Amino acid sequence: MIVDVEVPNQGLTITEATLLLWLKQPGDAVVKGDILFEIETDKATQEIESPISGTLLQVLAQAGDVVPLGQIVAKIGTEAGDEVGAGEARDDSRDESDIRNARDRGESAAPNVVVEQAKDIEGGRRMVSPRARRAARRLGVDLTSVQPTGAHGRHVRERDVLLAAEENAGASAARVSGRYRAKTAEQTALSFRDTPHFYLTREVRADRLAALRADMVRDTEAETGVRISITDFLLKALALALRAFPSVNSQRRNDTVALLSAVNIGLAVDTAEGLAAPILQSVDTQSLTAIARARIEAARRAAEGTLRNSDIVGGSFTLTNLGPLGVDQFDAIIVPPQSGILAAGAIKMRPHVIDGEVRACNTLFLTLAMDHRVVDGAEAARFLDFLANLIEKPTLLCSQ
Amino acid sequence: MKQISNLEAVRDAIAMEMRANPDIILLGEGTGERGGSFAHTKNLYQEFGAKRLIDTPIAELGFTGLAVGAAATGLHPIVDLMFVDFAAECMSQIVNQASKLHYVSNGQSCVPMLVRAAMGTIKGAAAHHSSCLYPWFMHIPGLKVVTYSNPVDGYGLMRSALREPNPVIFLDHKTLYSVKGDAPDEETVIPFGKARVYKEGTDLTVVAVALMAQRVLEAVKQTPDISVEVIDPRTLVPLDLETIFASVRKTGRLLIVDEAYPVCSFASEVAAQVASECLYDLDAPVRRINPKAITHPFSPPLEQAMIPQVPQIAQAIRDLMEE
Incomplete structure (x- = not known):
């Protein structure tokens, strides 16, 4: 039998050691307990004993080499006639040359596979119960981050996962769940990191919009079965503005900007499973009733989790309307690779100066977030002005 | 609530069913006039007589086979084996005849028969009188296997068991015979397959x-x-x-x-x-x-x-x- 001799584990924080000196040479007889070699770590120098009696067949690292813990550095044959197989020797020599090369480059030698092995040896195999695995999948918890509390401190159980999920969320475990959570997390982080946002806010008068909407609901709801919302007017206004500003109706792709022919708009939808942003197609060509139907259908599919891939890719812009939830004004994060996002607040009575007098008017705040790589501030301001004009004269939204 | 022993509860259930069903007979060793080795058939002989409480010789294979035939031809026998360990003596009748007759006769025949036996350890009863052999019977298709852990369940399950059209193995635990619990309501009948x-x-x-x-x-x-x-x-x-x-x-x-x-x-x-x-x-x-x-x-x-x-x-x- 051939027994491998490893550089033994040196505690939690040590990952490698320098082999100082061999006390035995290939061919030497060794007795269990004999000192084979010495290593030095950041903490101490240590003599390593032979784990077994036999003959030292091969050494796989030289004095001066930096070797990862767990690395096999020698082979000992326990019986006469044991010899290192040819294939095995070839593999080992490659490891050895990797180590040498690394040393020559002044790096610590750590071929990946060996490091993995060292980790395994240091940590021992960790058992995760099937129930804990399922919980981890459901809650999006990385099992390697879970601290086990079970027998021997190595069985990860459901309660460990739940605890980790709570710690991750900084709140309740339920917070990290939800069908759309992972995607939102990834997209917003990416966008906030890589997209240079700028924001333009404008207060827009909405008396006529509110009145027109009330009229349309009264006149059409019974007939069409669809209740038109302020969101539908905002979608239509945004669509017409995008059609009028081709540079804004665009997506950023690598270092270029793609101008889109169709006007497809994402709509932020709040569901029990988290935020979804299904894309509504060709919004500029549709009537308010058709937009309302499409919006209701998309929200239903988002809530049911039955959005198709084609429902969530494409589009140049997103509308997010937190007005119904009482928000006055807010800044949103662009959904990449779209050029911008429109954040709408609540329509409510606010003091407004008209002809030098303060009057109570219905107004709402619109905030554009734009990708500065795609659009500059002045162009975005003209876009917002165009949009504001459509909302303040909302019959324009019915005439085209 | 009134307390009675497991033994009394199951005995009461047998008496109730014997009153309702004149086809039920009981065969066993000393289960007649003597009332059974554990007193588990006490007073049944006095109520139902020698024609329905039949004392047998110590010959499990014989009287179990007799019961299979009686069941197949219209009676509803209770076979009392006293200790389940001695089911080994009559296993062929239970496994090869009673459990299979309904199937091999294509449903034309059935074997409404109850095999009752006591099982389990009690006070050093030792090698031949202590086993819990229910896995033997669980293994055989065509047998239903019943046991219980309180008087209500013992009573209600025995009443169900005596209404089954095919063989039931009914096992009492010897140590529980004398243990008392809440008395069952007289009408209690517990269906099989419900924990x-x-x-x-x-x-x-x-x-x-x-x-x-x-x-x-x-x-x-x-x-x-x-x-x-x-x-x-x-x-x-x-x-x-x-x-x-x-x-x-x-x-x-x-x-x-x-x-x-x-x-x-x-x-x-x-x-x-x-x-x-x-x-x-x-x-x-x-x-x-x-x-x-x-x-x-x-x-x-x-x-x-x-x-x-x-x-x-x-x-x-x-x-x-x-x-």
Whole structure:
């Protein structure tokens, strides 16, 4: 039998050691307990004993080499006639040359596979119960981050996962769940990191919009079965503005900007499973009733989790309307690779100066977030002005 | 509430059914005028007479075969084997005739017959009088297998058992005979295949039958900090797996306490079924407690060491929570 001799584990924080000196040479007889070699770590120098009696067949690292813990550095044959197989020797020599090369480059030698092995040896195999695995999948918890509390401190159980999920969320475990959570997390982080946002806010008068909407609901709801919302007017206004500003109706792709022919708009939808942003197609060509139907259908599919891939890719812009939830004004994060996002607040009575007098008017705040790589501030301001004009004269939204 | 013993409850159930069904007869060794070795048929002879309470010689193979024939031709015999260990004497009649007649006759014949026997350890009854052989019968298609752990269940299950059209193996635990509990309502009839949930809990599920169910109930008193759900399936065939699965889905932990020998036992079957159906619900390995796989010793201390005891069960519950 051939027994491998490893550089033994040196505690939690040590990952490698320098082999100082061999006390035995290939061919030497060794007795269990004999000192084979010495290593030095950041903490101490240590003599390593032979784990077994036999003959030292091969050494796989030289004095001066930096070797990862767990690395096999020698082979000992326990019986006469044991010899290192040819294939095995070839593999080992490659490891050895990797180590040498690394040393020559002044790096610590750590071929990946060996490091993995060292980790395994240091940590021992960790058992995760099937129930804990399922919980981890459901809650999006990385099992390697879970601290086990079970027998021997190595069985990860459901309660460990739940605890980790709570710690991750900084709140309740339920917070990290939800069908759309992972995607939102990834997209917003990416966008906030890589997209240079700028924001333009404008207060827009909405008396006529509110009145027109009330009229349309009264006149059409019974007939069409669809209740038109302020969101539908905002979608239509945004669509017409995008059609009028081709540079804004665009997506950023690598270092270029793609101008889109169709006007497809994402709509932020709040569901029990988290935020979804299904894309509504060709919004500029549709009537308010058709937009309302499409919006209701998309929200239903988002809530049911039955959005198709084609429902969530494409589009140049997103509308997010937190007005119904009482928000006055807010800044949103662009959904990449779209050029911008429109954040709408609540329509409510606010003091407004008209002809030098303060009057109570219905107004709402619109905030554009734009990708500065795609659009500059002045162009975005003209876009917002165009949009504001459509909302303040909302019959324009019915005439085209 | 009025307390009666398990023995009295089951005896009352037999009397109730014998009053209702004149086809029921009872065959056994000393079960007639003498009233049975455990007094488990006491007074039946006096009420129902020598024609229906038939004392037999010590010849299990003979009178079990006789009962199969009687059942196939219109009577409803109760065969009393006294100790289940001696089912070995008449196993061919039970396995090769009673369990199969309905099938091999293409449903033209049936065998409404009840085999009753006492099982389990009691006071050093030793090698030939201590076994819990229900796994033998669970193994055979065509047999229903019943046991119980309190007077209400014993009464209600015996009444159901005597209405079954094909063979039922009805097993009493000797140690439970004298144990008292709430008396059953006279009308109680308990359907087969429906487990009793003795106690609801959220941390850990324990499944046990007969004496072991009672020991589990004692053991959980010693682990008040652990919320244990205790289930007694009552009928081993048909087995109420749904109740067990639902419980394991809730708790994620399962302990089975079983007085049968460990290999191919009731515990093996439940463990296998749960592993198959509830793997992803399990938060810890399924654990079983069975007797040691040895012949029952006569020595009381050795017998105690062999058979699962209350402290051992309590410790197993605590250990499983720590897994």
